[in-house]
Amino acid sequence: MRDHAADARVFKAFCDENRLQILEMLRGGEKCACILLENLQISQSTLSHHMKILCDSGIVVSRKEGKWTYYSISEEGSLMAAELLQVLTNSNHDMVNNVCSCHEK
Amino acid sequence: MRDHAADARVFKAFCDENRLQILEMLRGGEKCACILLENLQISQSTLSHHMKILCDSGIVVSRKEGKWTYYSISEEGSLMAAELLQVLTNSNHDMVNNVCSCHEK
DNA sequence: AAAACATATTGACTTTTTTCGATTTGATGA
């Protein structure tokens, strides 16, 4: 039995346009929050909120260095998401009763 | 340049617990709406709403047969989602300036 | 043609998410 809330949390990372834009920036490598903020039309508190969601999903990891926080895409988290997507969409063709028979003649 | 709204639409399929439960049922093979409805604690109009989002994402396809509609997981849509996820999380390690240098000494 | 049925659409309401400004926390530098 799967934990739907936990599964949903992973994909929330990709369901908001600002977060997709953040990921786009992180694809170029690790960035600190201030650089991300500079390139987005959102407030500091909103960025912090999105970074929390991205980190909670496991797709992004953060690293503190002094007063700065650096963010990057987690290879491990990305791999887990890919595997999860596989599970969620892999329809089991070996199963008996694979086709709905609720209205057969 | 990516279309963030379109990319987000794909992953919306996996961001709601009812939709994850629907996908879980469809993993066992094609199902008609009435069977899905029987196994969910939601109204008919809410199911219809979720099926629209699932179809819009490309993860699910529908097939009409008389007055019934049958839904199933789209292999093609699932593959596209997997490829998209790859793109969105593939940080480009070949790039120059891969590490944020905004606060170097 | 009318009744019955399955699904989609509409409109209103509720819940969740996003957003911001203000404040707090925690680290650095003067």
Added chain:
DNA sequence: TCATCAAATCGAAAAAAGTCAATATGTTTT
């Protein structure tokens, strides 16, 4: 120590998503 800066948290407002009952649409059956 005190001022400064980066990021997180809080509380409120706005926007978006989920929900349902009622109704509409389209198909089948009588």
